Amino acid sequence: MVGKKKAPKRGKRTPIGDRVTFLAMMDKEVIADIKQVAIEEHRAAWDVMEQAAREFLKRRQNKRAR
Numbered sequence: 702m703v704g705k706k707k708a709p710k711r712g713k714r715t716p717i718g719d720r721v722t723f724l725a726m727m728d729k730e731v732i733a734d735i736k737q738v739a740i741e742e743h744r745a746a747w748d749v750m751e752q753a754a755r756e757f758l759k760r761r762q763n764k765r766a767r
Contacts, residue, residue, distance in 0.1 A: 720747075 739746040 720751075 735749055736746050739749045
């Protein structure tokens with residue numbers, strides 16, 4: 702087994718493209734709700750969070766432009 706490398710696991714939790722790991726602390730109920738949405742939509746939780754962050758930033762930018 703020396704010298705053999707295991708292939709990285711691929712799945713819903715594996716970041717795609719040039720994404721990087723980001724750590725955030727949140728209320729456990731919020732995390733549970735995010736995970737439930739991800740399950741219902743057959744998506745990864747990070748994908749749900751990324752979409753929410755993009756929408757928040759877009760709304761914020763629109764408010765600042767007024």
